Amino acid sequence: MITSKNLTFSYSPQKRFNFPDIACNDKEALLILGQSGRGKTTFLHLLALLLQPDAGEIQISVHNLSGLSAIERTKIRAKNLGIIYQRAHFVSALSVMDNILLSTYLAGSKQDKEKASYLADELGFADHLNKKTTQLSQGEQQRVSIARALMNNPNVILADEPTSNLDDNNCQKVIELLKKQSSLIGASLVVVTHDQRLKDEFPNQVFL
Numbered sequence: 465m466i467t468s469k470n471l472t473f474s475y476s477p478q479k480r481f482n483f484p485d486i487a488c489n490d491k492e493a494l495l496i497l498g499q500s501g502r503g504k505t506t507f508l509h510l511l512a513l514l515l516q517p518d519a520g521e522i523q524i525s526v527h528n529l530s531g532l533s534a535i536e537r538t539k540i541r542a543k544n545l546g547i548i549y550q551r552a553h554f555v556s557a558l559s560v561m562d563n564i565l566l567s568t569y570l571a572g573s574k575q576d577k578e579k580a581s582y583l584a585d586e587l588g589f590a591d592h593l594n595k596k597t598t599q600l601s602q603g604e605q606q607r608v609s610i611a612r613a614l615m616n617n618p619n620v621i622l623a624d625e626p627t628s629n630l631d632d633n634n635c636q637k638v639i640e641l642l643k644k645q646s647s648l649i650g651a652s653l654v655v656v657t658h659d660q661r662l663k664d665e666f667p668n669q670v671f672l
Contacts, residue, residue, distance in 0.1 A: 465489050466511060466620045466652050471520035473506055483507050483520075484670055488652040490619075493643055496656045497663070498672030504656045505550060507672065508624045511654065512547050513537040525619045542571045546613035546651070548623040552605040554597040560584075561593040564612045571616050583611035586641055588634065602629040610638060617649040627659050639665050 467487045474480035481503040488494040498504045509515045511522060513529065522529045524544050529537065541547075546567075554563045564580045584590040587607040589600070597605055606629050613621060623642065627635040639655075639662060646653035655662065663669070 465523070465525055466654065467521075467523045468511065469521045471507070471510055471522070472518045473503075473510060473515060474518055481506055483510070484672070486654070486670055488620075488654055488668070490650045490652060491647050493646065493653040493655070493666055493668065495662055495666035495669045496654065496672060497658065497660075497669060498656075499658055502672040504658070504672060505624055508622055508654070508656045511620075512545055512622050513541045543616075544619045546616060546618035546621045548606075548609050548613045548621070548626050550624040550628070552597070552602075552609045554605070554608070556596060556598055558596075559594055560589070560597055560600070560608055563597055563608060564615060567612045567615045573616055576615070579615065580611065583614055584608075586637075587611055588637065603631070603634060606630065607634070607638065610642065614645050614649075618651055620652045620654065621646050623653070623655045623657075625657050625659065626655060627657065627662065632661070635659070635661055 469485050471483040472481065486494060496504060496507065510517050524540065527540055561580060565575050568575055581590065584593055587610060589604050589607050592600060592604060597608060606626065610626060627638055630638060642653055
């Protein structure tokens with residue numbers, strides 16, 4: 465479960481965001497739609513504990529995050545969140561497989577190569593596991609990011625434009641996999657996007 469209430473954030477006095485309250489329970493999915501400049505990525509980074517809000521509250525599972533130290537927030541993020549960034553962040557020296565396994569290593573979890581291979585097969589890049597991420601297309605890199613975010617069975621999956629670099633066929637595959645996997649592990653799924661193709665895929669929607 466993830467909820468937010470009265471969240472505000474400002475980069476400057478001229479650039480201030482007031483975000484709508486959200487509530488996404490376990491096994492539920494929420495789509496946050498908005499055009500460029502509306503603060504979609506900022507909102508996701510607040511929910512992901514990567515930014516500190518000026519005001520407001522975020523709760524993830526049983527954790528109320530108000531007043532926590534940076535170290536405490538980092539621990540909660542590693543244990544509870546699966547984050548799919550708009551731009552993939554990889555260790556270029558590592559293989560695709562090792563980049564997927566990196567999230568479990570950082571969380572102190574078991575290195576489950578069988579699950580990594582299963583996710584790669586479901587997402588259509590199983591033939592690339594031994595390659596470097598720099599050898600992949602943008603769409604393939606995005607799918608690797610999705611696999612990595614699912615590895616730890618997170619309580620909350622946060623996806624920033626997960627389909628922006630994908631064609632219609634792979635867009636459908638990715639959304640179906642995200643919804644299927646979040647339901648299987650009992651996670652909340654929050655997708656932030658401007659991709660209008662997703663409007664019919666999510667009954668729960670918030671507009672920025």
